[in-house]
Amino acid sequence: MSRTAELLELTRVRVLLFVREPEALFWVFVFPLMLSAVLGFAFRSKGIQPARVGLLEGAGAEELARALARDEHVELVRFSAPAEAEKKLARAALDVLLEPRAEGGPRLAFDPARPEGENARVRVLRALELARDGGTGAAVELEPVTETGSRYVDFLFPGLLGMNLMGTGMWGIGFAIADVRRRKFLKRLLVTPMRRSSFFLSFLLARGVFLVLELLVLGLFGRFVLGVPLRGSVAAFALVCLLGAFAFAGIGILTAARARTIEAVSGLMNLVMMPMWLGSGVFFSTERFPAAVQPFLRLLPLTALNDALRGVCLDGASLPELAVPLGLLLGGGALSFVIALKIFRWE
Numbered sequence: 214m215s216r217t218a219e220l221l222e223l224t225r226v227r228v229l230l231f232v233r234e235p236e237a238l239f240w241v242f243v244f245p246l247m248l249s250a251v252l253g254f255a256f257r258s259k260g261i262q263p264a265r266v267g268l269l270e271g272a273g274a275e276e277l278a279r280a281l282a283r284d285e286h287v288e289l290v291r292f293s294a295p296a297e298a299e300k301k302l303a304r305a306a307l308d309v310l311l312e313p314r315a316e317g318g319p320r321l322a323f324d325p326a327r328p329e330g331e332n333a334r335v336r337v338l339r340a341l342e343l344a345r346d347g348g349t350g351a352a353v354e355l356e357p358v359t360e361t362g363s364r365y366v367d368f369l370f371p372g373l374l375g376m377n378l379m380g381t382g383m384w385g386i387g388f389a390i391a392d393v394r395r396r397k398f399l400k401r402l403l404v405t406p407m408r409r410s411s412f413f414l415s416f417l418l419a420r421g422v423f424l425v426l427e428l429l430v431l432g433l434f435g436r437f438v439l440g441v442p443l444r445g446s447v448a449a450f451a452l453v454c455l456l457g458a459f460a461f462a463g464i465g466i467l468t469a470a471r472a473r474t475i476e477a478v479s480g481l482m483n484l485v486m487m488p489m490w491l492g493s494g495v496f497f498s499t500e501r502f503p504a505a506v507q508p509f510l511r512l513l514p515l516t517a518l519n520d521a522l523r524g525v526c527l528d529g530a531s532l533p534e535l536a537v538p539l540g541l542l543l544g545g546g547a548l549s550f551v552i553a554l555k556i557f558r559w560e
Contacts, residue, residue: 263288264333265308265501267298273313277341281311284340287333303363303527306498308333318352325357327365362442362527370441371522372495374431378454379489379515381427382461383468383482386416390469391478409554413466420462421455428454444529452532453525453539457518460542463549464514470557489515517541 263286268274270293281287290307292298301307302322308330309323321337323330334355341353358364428451435441443450468485472478492502493515499507510516517538524530524538532539 262286264329264336265290265306266333266337267292267301267307267310269293269295269298269310269312271313272315273319277311277313277319280343281337281340283343284336287336287340299363301498301500302358303368304498304523305329305365305368306500309337311337318354320354320356322356322358324363324365330365361440362444366439367441367527368498368523369496370435370439371526372493372519374435374454375457375493375515375518375522376490376495377427377431378457378518379461379486381423382420382458383465383486385423386420386462386465387469387472387478387482388475389416390466391472391475394473395475409557413550413553413557416466417459417462420458424454424458441526443526445525445531449530449532449535450522450525453518453521453535456539456542456546457514457521460514460518460546460549463546463553467549467553467556470553489513492516494519512541514542514545517545 265288266281267290268278268281270291274291278289278291281289290301292301295312298307298310299322302310302324305327308327309321312320312322314320319341321334323334325331338353361367432443432450436443464485465482468481469478472481492499492506492510493513494510495515499510499516502510521530521535521538521542524535
């Protein structure tokens with residue numbers, strides 16, 4: 214056989230082996246299209262994004278609203294309760310907060326660490342400056358947000374911690390299960406009296422061992438280096454993290470229950486985690502999304518974990534106040550574990 218014929222035959226064999234693998238076809242052709250469509254929709258060019266400006270009710274609020282309405286790139290949100298408005302600003306649901314006052318100019322609160330806050334500040338000042346040129350309004354008093362618990366880093370850190378718990382839980386367990394399957398170790402376990410539940414629980418318990426060190430390192434860094442507050446109890450914080458780790462460990466087990474290769478597990482993990490990376494409020498509030506999709510985003514496990522972590526760290530929320538997100542985490546983890554038991558195969 215000539216070298217050319219030899220090469221063509223080997224190429225033909227490799228192509229046939231590839232075509233006979235449905236997983237390979239999916240991850241090479243279908244998944245990239247899905248990923249491109251989702252990311253393209255999420256980050257498509259929409260022109261100039263509007264600045265979300267909160268406006269408190271009070272004397273002079275209507276005059277301020279009319280001045281801001283001149284800028285088409287300002288999205289005005291009215292508030293009657295200062296506490297609610299300040300919380301929205303601290304949770305990155307607002308870019309700036311404008312408060313009219315009976316004496317002197319209005320107060321403009323913003324976080325200088327956020328580019329969106331700086332952009333909104335410039336837009337508000339420009340709109341009010343134009344109003345003053347017309348003979349109305351007074352100078353604005355700028356108030357950068359520096360109070361611990363109200364800064365953007367205080368909002369961001371719990372989201373990053375939740376994302377880390379998701380990643381380490383799913384990747385650590387998913388890859389471990391795929392690896393023992395790849396090395397044919399599962400076939401050896403098939404002839405033992407070991408239960409499937411014990412096999413899966415061993416991964417959960419091992420995850421718990423490393424979780425202690427993970428939380429200790431990240432928690433101390435956030436508290437003493439970044440200055441992120443912990444206004445709730447340490448026990449509540451630990452329980453939220455434990456339930457979050459349990460939920461994502463269960464999802465990781467379910468994802469890897471039938472996958473035969475590392476490549477398949479990797480693709481499935483990305484497919485499961487991608488919606489949560491984009492829509493669970495890690496870097497910005499879920500209120501930025503259209504109202505129609507927000508109920509679905511609230512059902513995502515990472516959204517529940519981020520909400521619970523922020524509730525404990527920033528609001529000092531108690532466990533009963535976090536019943537909904539904690540219930541979602543517990544139910545999601547348990548359901549994933551049960552389904553994994555049903556569909557898992559040793560071979």
